[in-house]
Amino acid sequence: xxxxxxxxxxxxxxxxxxxxxxxxxxxxxxxNKIPEIDDNTKGIILSGSPFSVRQEDALHFDFARYHGQLPxxxxxxGAQYVAHFNGGEVLPSSTRExxxxxxxxxxxxxxxxxxxxxxxxxxxxxxxxxxxxxxNFEVIASTDSxxxxxxxxxxxxxxxxxxxxxxxxxxDGRQLLxxxxxxxxxxAQDWTSDSFIETTIAELREKLGDDKVVLGLSGGVDSSxxxxxxxxxxxxxxxxxxxxxxxxxxxxxxxxxxSYQHMGLNIKGIDAKQRFYDALAGISDPEKKRKAIGxxxxxxxxxxxxxxxxxxxxxxxxxxxxxxxxxxxxxxSATIKSHHNVGGLPDFMKLKVVEPLNTLxxxxxxxxxKALNIDANILGRHPFPGPGLAIRILGDVTPEKVxxxxxxxxIYINNLRASGLYDKVWQAGAIYLPVQSxxxxxxxxTYENVVCxxxxxxxxxxxxxxxxxxxxxxxxISNEIINxxxxxxxxVYDISSKPPATIEWE
Ligand code: XMP
Numbered sequence: 001x002x003x004x005x006x007x008x009x010x011x012x013x014x015x016x017x018x019x020x021x022x023x024x025x026x027x028x029x030x031x032n033k034i035p036e037i038d039d040n041t042k043g044i045i046l047s048g049s050p051f052s053v054r055q056e057d058a059l060h061f062d063f064a065r066y067h068g069q070l071p072x073x074x075x076x077x078g079a080q081y082v083a084h085f086n087g088g089e090v091l092p093s094s095t096r097e098x099x100x101x102x103x104x105x106x107x108x109x110x111x112x113x114x115x116x117x118x119x120x121x122x123x124x125x126x127x128x129x130x131x132x133x134x135x136n137f138e139v140i141a142s143t144d145s146x147x148x149x150x151x152x153x154x155x156x157x158x159x160x161x162x163x164x165x166x167x168x169x170x171x172d173g174r175q176l177l178x179x180x181x182x183x184x185x186x187x188a189q190d191w192t193s194d195s196f197i198e199t200t201i202a203e204l205r206e207k208l209g210d211d212k213v214v215l216g217l218s219g220g221v222d223s224s225x226x227x228x229x230x231x232x233x234x235x236x237x238x239x240x241x242x243x244x245x246x247x248x249x250x251x252x253x254x255x256x257x258x259s260y261q262h263m264g265l266n267i268k269g270i271d272a273k274q275r276f277y278d279a280l281a282g283i284s285d286p287e288k289k290r291k292a293i294g295x296x297x298x299x300x301x302x303x304x305x306x307x308x309x310x311x312x313x314x315x316x317x318x319x320x321x322x323x324x325x326x327x328x329x330x331x332x333s334a335t336i337k338s339h340h341n342v343g344g345l346p347d348f349m350k351l352k353v354v355e356p357l358n359t360l361x362x363x364x365x366x367x368x369x370k371a372l373n374i375d376a377n378i379l380g381r382h383p384f385p386g387p388g389l390a391i392r393i394l395g396d397v398t399p400e401k402v403x404x405x406x407x408x409x410x411i412y413i414n415n416l417r418a419s420g421l422y423d424k425v426w427q428a429g430a431i432y433l434p435v436q437s438x439x440x441x442x443x444x445x446t447y448e449n450v451v452c453x454x455x456x457x458x459x460x461x462x463x464x465x466x467x468x469x470x471x472x473x474x475x476x477i478s479n480e481i482i483n484x485x486x487x488x489x490x491x492v493y494d495i496s497s498k499p500p501a502t503i504e505w506e
Pocket of ligand 1: 290383384385386387427461462498501502503504505506
């Protein structure tokens, strides 16, 4: 295991992903909440930071405690920190060191640079630079403008690099990380989906014994993979609950329920459509809709959970980014929309929480799902918001509007599938606008609603670009919707990116 100490860099998660791509397990911890070092810990990586070591409120950590104990790779701010507080000096750089650079000098005997040769392109991103290093520091790589691009504290396994090996623009970044992790730290590259499944199932059995667990399934990837892992660990003691909130896509409830039953899960489907529609009646404010849906979901779920005798645990599909976000250095980012899965346990449920995926990133969850033979249809599914179509119907929600949107959305999604675009798009959906416009059908004037199509490319939903869908596909979808969905006479396409827009309209 590798510990990554986070000083708040936007790239910290990327470092973790790169380490894991090398089949080595790592954990991110805030620089000021470092866990005990155990025998499994083979090395430490210090991240970059938006802070400067010259600031009075620079982020400090107990370097002396770890230096010499474990190999350390300090990146960017980390490297400047170690240099500055160990006899060197960091100054604002005269030229802005940002973007591509080339390592014209590399100390080629250094194990950190094994199989990396002069000329290697690296990515810099900092406003400070290491101007001076102490005598016991040794420069092991330089670019034209940055003499101390990389250093080693002589005779130790502490290294600093001012460039970012985790971004793909650093062409040999992966090799450098592998050199550090495998050759210097001595990590075995044996962390794979199969090993994760094996150890997780063993841990779950140990932790849960004969206890019963309830888990709410959503049809999404995370809760499905969590359910299958728990099912393999404790079989029928896992009680899954799948709620039809009446806000799912067309036919989704039945088809998802069928595939869960097919997977052998012990699952109970609950038709609660009317309870949700009643709670939503007359509400137009997006956050009030979310709250109403959240409240009813908890009530429905709680009723269902109470039917399971002696249940002790609540299973959740929480994944690693949710966990990192909840303890990040910057604190949870400002709530723009009230959606989060961590800490969502209402007091009255009084259950202990088990989260088998809380160390995995999304793509790792998919890989584990694949190794567990979960239906590709479930694994490849676009993200879909918990409040469902309610936040894709602007204004108040009625069963009639839901039915209209379900039809339009189904035509949209089916066409994306048929044209092979579904898997290229990160998320897509139709939005029902509370706007009427004039149209003409045959000889008749119409005055009906507008549907907006949205499709985005994204990695994690934090930022997104609108997709340049081919015009002929859009034309076909528009025609089909207007000709087949009563109540819609106009279709538009959303060409806004996030930021400044968001993916959902509400
Ligand atoms: P936004 O609209 O914030 O969406 O750009 C980013 C991602 O989050 C999803 N989303 C939600 N998911 N409950 C959820 O479970 C919500 O209330 C919610 N709001 C947005 C959205 O679909 C996208 O994938």
